Amino acid sequence: MYLIRRHLFAFSITVFLFLPAIAGAQTWEDLTPVQQKALAPLSKEWDTLQTLQKERLINMAKRYPQLNAVQKQRLHNRLEKWSKLTPEQRNRAREKFQAFSKTPLAKREQVKQMVRQQEAEKLNTPATEPALADTP
Numbered sequence: 001m002y003l004i005r006r007h008l009f010a011f012s013i014t015v016f017l018f019l020p021a022i023a024g025a026q027t028w029e030d031l032t033p034v035q036q037k038a039l040a041p042l043s044k045e046w047d048t049l050q051t052l053q054k055e056r057l058i059n060m061a062k063r064y065p066q067l068n069a070v071q072k073q074r075l076h077n078r079l080e081k082w083s084k085l086t087p088e089q090r091n092r093a094r095e096k097f098q099a100f101s102k103t104p105l106a107k108r109e110q111v112k113q114m115v116r117q118q119e120a121e122k123l124n125t126p127a128t129e130p131a132l133a134d135t136p
Contacts, residue, residue, distance in 0.1 A: 026054050031061075038064035038072075041079035 028046040031039070038061035039046070067075065085093065100108065
């Protein structure tokens with residue numbers, strides 16, 4: 001029991017000592033240039049994000065240099081869309097993601113295929129232009 005308490009105490013001290021360093025690295029200016037490039041779509045709202053969100057995004061940005069150009073563009077597009085969502089929309093998206101990840105793999109694949117088909121149909125369907133009013 002003594003040994004467990006001792007390790008727990010040592011761990012607590014370590015976390016306590018490094019918390020200022022972790023917290024200090026959370027501002028946009030403290031990010032590395034690579035991290036800033038990877039997370040650029042979130043630059044305006046970075047300082048309003050929660051610490052856990054920032055940490056997850058920073059971890060994601062570590063993989064950014066290994067991505068090809070298409071993957072980098074996809075990441076930026078997704079971050080751009082995410083940055084435009086309201087907090088309620090973000091919460092709904094998180095809930096949907098969690099529910100989706102709990103569904104069986106076969107069902108997930110069916111849903112993914114259905115979404116792909118719907119997106120392809122949207123791309124193939126010509127957009128209807130509004131009729132112009134007759135003007136003399």
